[in-house]
Amino acid sequence: MTLSEAQTKTNLKITYIESDDDIRRKLLSMGIHINELLIKVNDNKFGPVLVLNPLYGLTKLALDRELAEKIQVEYEN
Amino acid sequence: MKINDKLRTIAIVGQPNAGKSTLFNVLSDTKASTSNFAGTTVDLKQTIINIYNESFRLIDLPGSYSLNPNDKAEQVTLDYIMNEQVDLIINLIDSTLLSRSLVMTVELIETGIPMIVGLNMLDESMAHGIFINKQLLEQELRIPVIPITAIFGKGVKNLIDECSKLLSASNHNPAKFDYSAHLENFVVETESILATKTSNLNVSDRFLAIKALEYPVILGSDLRNLTSSINKIASEQILKDHKFDIFESISYERHHIAIKITDKVQTLKSRHERPLIEKLDDWLLHPFWGYVFLLLYFILQFSLIFILGDIISKIIEVPLDFVESLYTPLKLNSPFLYYMTNGIYQGIEGAIGVVLPYLLPLVLITSFFEETGYISRVAFLIDGFMHKIGLHGKSVVPFILGFGCSVPAIYATRIIENKIERKITASLIPLIPCSARISVIFALAAARTGPLWTVLIFFYVIIIIAIVGKIISKFSGKPIGLILEIPNLKIPSLKIPFQKTKTKLMEFIRVALLYLVLGSFIMGMTEYLNLTIYINKFFSPLVSTILGLPEQLGSTLIFGFLRKELVIVMMTQALGISSLDVLPMTNAQILTFTIFVTLYLPCLSTMLVLKREFGRSVILFSSTISIILAFLSALVFKFILT
Known part of the structure; x- marks a missing residue:
């Protein structure tokens, strides 16, 4: 499933990122890595998805919906 | 410096x-x-x-x-x-x-x-x-x-x-972080290739070697050519071994080095309960309540600026009027001295009595909310709207800065990766009411016609930006995805908002006041020499015939190009009145003039920055759009209100 479809307040593991190099580089530098944990904090149907990388503290990242649709995730307990 | x-x-x-x-x-x-x-x-x-x-x-x-x-x-x-x-x-x-x-x-x-x-x-x-x-x-x-x-x-x-x-110290010996064996071997090999060439760069050969493998585009063509063969071999090998490309592999390894260090040096104490500020953040970012808070934020900010501005303006008015009454008798005895003194004084009076009362609360309140981190939440909440008008979510930050001043907002477009989107955002920024124009809107529309009309003007301008953005973005391709950091919400220290307000006040005194006094003085002199008649005649077809405004306002538009606040400072002089309280204009005329001034031409400083960042084409584009929009919008206001 995509990050956009995943439920909020759940632990997710990123399995695949389908995007061009620029976006992928940006995601990497901001702490979005394949095989790592992500918490989907909030889901604004009219706008971006809010995520948090627990390894990187409490700062959240807003990813716009189109981008969230390109990030494949699976639930992680 | x-x-x-x-x-x-x-x-x-x-x-x-x-x-x-x-x-x-x-x-x-x-x-x-x-x-x-x-x-x-x-x-x-x-x-x-x-x-x-x-x-x-x-x-x-x-x-x-x-x-x-x-x-x-x-x-x-x-x-x-x-x-x-x-x-x-x-x-x-x-x-x-x-x-x-x-x-x-x-x-x-x-x-x-x-x-x-x-x-x-x-x-x-x-x-x-x-x-x-x-x-x-x-x-x-x-x-x-x-x-x-x-x-x-x-x-x-x-x-x-x-x-x-x-x-x-003569030497320093920081830690060396080794990558996994096969990556490290490529780094060492690349470093030895680079050692054959003298570099005048300020960084180590090891750094250059890592970058030559990781992200060679940042190096000059000489270093890229020198390392292109090893880069090709390493890229193929690492992709085969790691299943990730070399950029991603290096990024992962660095990320794991950082996490390993963090695990050793950082301890996390379990919390019994989440702090109140984190719970509040959930509400501020909530898909429904977030927008309720956003609306409350706009209402609160708007009301505070209006109320505080009105109070300050009324307090200052009394001593300012008293000083004016001291030199008024000169008008009969020594007209030249009167026009000269009045020219200078109207500039000071307009700046202190009309512009500053609204500018200071605006800066103070905006800085306060900036310190809390709420502005990022605003960007998050309105990103969907930005997409609807075809703009990159990252345009939000420059747009929000544009409500302060167009100059830093245009610089802030540098965070937008795509060149065309950057140009579009920069072209639209001059349409956003900056603090100078907000002061004009408050001093003219809010104070003379009521606060509801001010809300309508802001709403109208946002709709205009949305329509123009939508049309222009048809030619610019799809926006790139937004990746925006939402920093932790903070209880702000009052020190910084007051410090920022003080800085803005000093900047206003240093830069704007000079323009305002000088402009007002020139206006006084042109009046004394009866030159304003010619300027007003030149603008008369636009100002008087088409927009139905007093012909005397024509000359204020020239000064408004230098600084937007000059428009209201000049109005009293141009119309020969003692204060804006006795403005000889109907509400329809005030609102038509306000919308025209809000939208017409970027000010001189904005034009200079647009030229520096993008060249003449963007100035021409932005100026043309703003003049057309100002003109059409003023006509719309005129026909609806009269």
Whole structure:
């Protein structure tokens, strides 16, 4: 499933990122890595998805919906 | 400022929102703009500081998530580190984001430049249950680590002492972080290839070798050519072994180095309950309640500016009117002296009595909310709307800054990666009412026709920007995805909003007041010499015939191009009235004129920045659009209201 479809307040593991190099580089530098944990904090149907990388503290990242649709995730307990 | 080239250089480097500009302000006497959202500094700032009787050049570099630039602001940081003689780096780290920050620290250590880590916001991280062992971190990095709280200047003395020690030390020996064996072998091999060529860059061969493999586009063509064969071999081999490309592989390894260090030096204390501020943040970002709070925020900000502005304006009015009455008798006895005095005084009166009462609460309240971190939440909430009008979500930050001043907003477009989107955003920024135009709107429309009309004007302008954005974006392709950091919500210190307001006030006195007084004086003289008649006649077909406004307002439009506030300062003179309270205009005329002034032409400073950043084509485009929109909008207001 995509990050956009995943439920909020759940632990997710990123399995695949389908995007061009620029976006992928940006995601990497901001702490979005394949095989790592992500918490989907909030889901604004009219706008971006809010995520948090627990390894990187409490700062959240807003990813716009189109981008969230390109990030494949699976639930992680 | 002219800076001596021979001075040694200290550069403050770190990720966005780590507090670099705050530290720069504490270390120097300058007042660089700071706020609690990423992207406030998009160009380098420099000043001279004195450390124990030696002068140094202090540089505040734009925040960068890594040394692999993704936008123009990050490119500025990398270019400076690589090409300039940096003698010491102060790597400022947000303690609440230790592992993410350490990824960049590892990269900075690889440059070989002497370095100190400033562990900022330690109090805040402890409040969140994050404890960092400073000694252990020093052992891991083998560089000095100084805990500081930049906002209160805490620990800054220790930082300066450590800078002094390191600048006089002959050698430094930071930790070396090895990559996994096959990657490390390629790095060593590339380093030996680079050693055959003398480089005049400021960074180590190891750093260049890593970049030649990881992200060669940032190197010059000579180094790229020299390492292209090894890059090709390494890329193929690493992709085969790691299943990730070489950029991603290096990024992962650096990320794991940072996490390993963090695990050793950081302890997390379990929290029984989430702090109230985190719970409040859930509401502010909520898909429904977030918008309710956003609406309340706009209402609160608007009401406070209106109420405070009105109170201040009324208090100031009494002494200002009294001073005016002192020289009024001159009009009969000595008209020249009267027009000269009145010209200068109207400028001062307009600036102090009309513009400042609204400008000061606007800056104070906006700075207060900026400090809380709420502005990033606004960007998050309105990103969907920005997409609807075909704009990149990142345009939100420059757009929000545009409500303060178009100049920093246009610079802030540097955080937008795509060139065409950058140009579109910059072209639209002059349409956003800046603080000068907001003062005009409040002093004219709100004070004379009522606050509801002001809301309508703002709403109208936003609709106009949305329509224009939608039309232009048809030619620009799809927006790139938004990736925006939402920093922790903070209880703001009142010190910074007041400091910012003071800075803005001083800037207003230094720059705007001069324009206003000079403009008003010239206006007084043109009136005395009866020259305004010709200017007004020239504008008469537009101002009087088509828009139905008093012909005398024509001359104010010329001055408004220099500074938007000049329009209202000039109005009293042009119309020959003592104050705006006795404005001989109907509500329809006031609103038609306000919307025209709000939209017509970017001011001179904005045009100069547009030219510097984008060239003449964007000025021409933005000016043409704004004139057409101002004209059409004024006509719409005229026909609806009369």
